[in-house]
Amino acid sequence: MTDQTPALDPENTLNLDLKTGRVVIQLLPNIAPMHVAQIKTLVRKGFYDGTVFHRVIEGFMAQGGDPTGTGTGGSDLDNIRAEFTDKAKFLRGTCGMARSQSPHSANSQFFIMFEPASHLNGQYTIWGQVVEGMEHVDQLKRGSGGGGTVSNPDKIEKFSVAADAA
Numbered sequence: 001m002t003d004q005t006p007a008l009d010p011e012n013t014l015n016l017d018l019k020t021g022r023v024v025i026q027l028l029p030n031i032a033p034m035h036v037a038q039i040k041t042l043v044r045k046g047f048y049d050g051t052v053f054h055r056v057i058e059g060f061m062a063q064g065g066d067p068t069g070t071g072t073g074g075s076d077l078d079n080i081r082a083e084f085t086d087k088a089k090f091l092r093g094t095c096g097m098a099r100s101q102s103p104h105s106a107n108s109q110f111f112i113m114f115e116p117a118s119h120l121n122g123q124y125t126i127w128g129q130v131v132e133g134m135e136h137v138d139q140l141k142r143g144s145g146g147g148g149t150v151s152n153p154d155k156i157e158k159f160s161v162a163a164d165a166a
Contacts, residue, residue, distance in 0.1 A: 074107035
């Protein structure tokens with residue numbers, strides 16, 4: 001960070017530890033308060049630890065957060081209503097919430113963008129932005145199966161809220 005960069009709020013900062021290093025994500029509670037609350041609840045429960053990035057598509061995004069690793073699972077928490085916005089766009093490092101065809105079906109699965117994707121704007125909820133360590137997301141194993149499904153995928157080693165660090 002430079003001297004001009006404002007300090008991150010530890011309560012709204014996540015540390016995503018991958019095998020290659022740490023990814024720091026700034027949460028956006030002003031844009032998606034329900035999604036940020038759900039992600040933080042799951043992170044604090046250890047829900048994401050050991051889960052895989054099951055869908056990783058070169059030039060598009062890396063998706064994880066499914067306890068089954070198949071793209072069909074979620075948490076035991078209720079689904080979240082969509083929080084679409086025109087205040088943020090899907091750019092490199094943007095964190096969005098995966099969902100089914102229903103806009104109000106987001107639960108635990110999320111994705112991190114490799115490249116901008118304007119066709120997602122207003123269609124998926126944006127809940128965070130990578131502010132450090134995007135090079136580690138870039139190193140995730142890509143999928144070669146249908147829809148970018150990854151064989152022997154990379155895992156989330158540890159996901160934590162920065163405020164909880166000892």
